[in-house]
Amino acid sequence: MKQPLSIKDLINLLYQNREVIEMLFGNKESINKSEILAREDMSDEKLEKLAIYEIIHENNNIISLDDRIITFIEEVLEIGEVTTSFINDNIQSLNENLKYYRIDSNPRFLRNIKRSLKKINSTTSREVIKLHKNIDEAYKNQGNYLIKLQELDKYKRKRDDIINLIKETEQIISDAHEFFNTIVDAELSSIILDLRYTLVRNRDYLNEIQAQIIDYINKIQYQAEIYRKIQRLKELKDYEELKYKTNFVDVVASTNALMFRKRVPLKTRLSIDFLYSDQGTALTQKVASKLHLLRHTDRKPAGRMSDGFYETYKEESASLNIAGLVEKFQSGNADLFQFVQSYNFPERIGELSLEKRISLYVGISIDYDSQLDITDEFGFIELTNDKGQKQKVGYALIKPKAESEKQKVVKSEKLKVESEKDEAEGRKLKAESEKHKAESEEPTAQLVMTKGDEVKLEDLQSEATVRKSKAESVKLKVESKKSKAEGGKLKAESKKKKTDSLSLEVETELPNTITLKDEKKKVSIAKVKTNKKEE
């Protein structure tokens, strides 16, 4: 029935049953046969086949993996208990193969040597790491402290073994140094170099582990001491002697660990910035709805206001109608001071004091001077000042102007002249800006010239000159306008004096299209006219 297995067959067999093998490896020695058979991927037939090829063993209905398989998996995956035997085996095979190779330089032996060296390299590192892990594990998690002590002791011995094996390996390598040198093989020398480095490193590491194990063991033994001490302290405490026979108080006083503190919970305040944020608003809304604070958020509009509401709060204020006062004064014939002094103001304003009337007189004489005829004659009144002294105070006699309408015309003309002046100035500015433009264009034209584009240059230059001449003509225009404006001004002055309305025509707006010559003529005419008038 049992046929010899090929590698392919074995791997296939393992692969087909990979789930079961994984499970068996995970739970060594505790799987029931029925449990295996209950699996969907397993049948009696398959199980039997595995048993025939000795991949699994059956004992009292308990199924377990074959040791060779377990070892294989452990070795390849680098897991499992620390065993120094691996290293030991490799050292032995290394020794043997070295011996053989010395006798017969068969490459087979060399290959074996290389493999052994490589294996020593990898297993040593692995063992050391595992050892370290196990020691830590044993110390931190082993429950019973007697077992813990013994376990640590065991690891200590194991560590000594590894150290010895490392020493042995180093010895072999150094002994065979000469011999290795005779073998010309690049791989071999790199393997040896690598191994040496690993061994040195692991030795350092093991020294550290040694210190750690001793430390742990000491700690455990020390702990045993501590337990005895605790019990003794408890005894003393029960006799109320703790404070007197020991330095308990001092020792506790000198410990500052936070655990003996009364816990002060950290209190923090809500961040106002957070409450302003969207999240904060959502949160406050939530809290508010929980506390029923949102009842009044939908406010109704207020009711109608009562009818008389506005009247009751109306405020009245009276002020002088000065323009009216001046008009009244124009119709009369009194001088302004007397008029203001004797005028009967309406009752609502109340009685005006002398000071107020004087300031009114001064105000009107300043604001309405164009409508008043301020003479150089004086009137006088008698006043009594606050010191009881009598004073004679003079005031200018101000009479209403007879022909107020003509004055209005003059005024409007004045305004017109001014506006024209403004216009002229605007033109001047424009002309200047155009001049600037022309000037600024000249350098660009020169730039272009340097580039050598002559045609363009000519064009631009001509353009520039045109612009220049234009600007000049505009300037002239402006000047003429200016002179015209001056003429207008003069006329206005003359009119003011003689109240003559003869040359009103001149002031009717001059069309902008007027030619230069026409304007000049007009200006000269205006000048002539004014001259005549002056004569």
Next chain:
Amino acid sequence: MVPKQTAEIFQILSKGNFISSNGSQARLHDCISHDDNFRILKEYFAHIGYHLESGHNYYYFSQQDETNTNMEKKLEQFAHFIDVMDFFSCLDVKPVTGTRYRVTQIAEECFANERLRQKIFALSRKDKLIDKVIEVAGSLANGGFFEQEDEDTYKVMDAIHYLETIISLITIDDDGEQKNS
């Protein structure tokens, strides 16, 4: 740069708890002991008046200033720890790092051992023996010396070394009395 777990570490340590290497916060322990982190965090917390201290595989905070009322409280607390530790050290299984105690198991032991029974009765006023054990183990768990793994199991943390260190610091005057060894 302080590690990103700093807030978490502060949360635990500021309550007076310990961070042990074999507890559920082993992750934080690894974080503190990683590279330069211990030094960085020590300096960092020193600014706010907490001193990060390290023991054998555990970390805790200490603070310097001292008041009298605090002192009294500390003495009381520690006296209580002596009682509790006395009780545990009298058990068959000693409270070393990594020891797992099952409440039922301790209760069983107390039931069979008159000396233990008396001790636990002095420590707790609870009615049932099991509740007494839970209370006593719980008080150590609150201090961070034990950690409750499930309803029935407590595991001893590295922080137990802290109590041991303090106990070892206490010297007993040799008054000729017979030692308990």
